[in-house]
Amino acid sequence: MKKVLSIALVALLAGLPAAAQEMTDEELLELFETQRDTFRKAQESGMGRTRGLTLITVDDVEVSTEAPAMAAPGEETAEAGDVTVTTEAPSTGTRPPELKPLVPEATPVVFGELDRELQVNVRVQFAFDSAALSAEQKPKLDQLCRVMKASDIATFRIVGHTDASGSDAYNQRLSVLRAQEVQRYFINECGIAATRLEAVGMGERFLYNEDEPRAGENRRVEFQALS
Secondary structure, eight states: OOOOOOHHHHHHHTTOOTTSSOOOHHHHHHHHHHHHHHHHHHHHHSSSEETTEEEEEEEEEOEESSOOOOOOTTEEEEEETTEEEEEEOOTTSSOOSSOOOOSOOOEEEEEEEEOGGGOOEEOOOOOTTOOOOOGGGGGGGHHHHHHHHHSOOOOEEEEEEOOSOSOHHHHHHHHHHHHHHHHHHIIIIIOOOGGGEEEEEOTTSSOSOTTSTTOGGGSEEEEEEOO
16 A cells, blocks of 8 residues: 655655645644654753754854844844844934944854754745845744644744855854844744744854755754753
8 A cells, every 4th residue: 555645754855944845733733842852852861862853062152032123213224244233323324333232142052953854944035135034935934823822832942044155154143133033023923922932043054955055955944842
């Protein structure tokens, strides 16, 4: 008797990110619950690893447990280095000497590198050199919103990943700003409690396609159910 593969499994075997294809809400919830149980086992083992997961300490990573506020009326965007950030618009029309920080100070972070079959990745497309989430990209997050709101999972981590184009510092900062933008969407437009979400940027550290460092599938947002 022939076995019928689910769409999710077919896409996984084809090498696509694990949640960039159609999955039912029930399948996605089950995957999140498996992630949560796997994180719990890794922490309880005292070895920092279990089947499907390895915990890795990563230096110089920004963690945001509260998404930065949207730009208020009378504010503009300005370039800081390579990445778009928000600054107060001065009345004189000149740029102020200091920029409002959008990310906290970088610290070591324990990151969970999940096996492919446990990953939840979404290809959220951003404009070049921008962290703004466009209206046409938001529907990609609607299913995640439904499942996350309805679940009893306490904490989700939103992880920004980039490809290997550009410098390490550029990719690191861009990845955390994009993760924060998705975090902001879930809080402000989806209605998920801020206490359930944290955002981190991993830059180009964990490429999905290591054979092609600049491939599009490396530019993604990953979702992890931590607890």
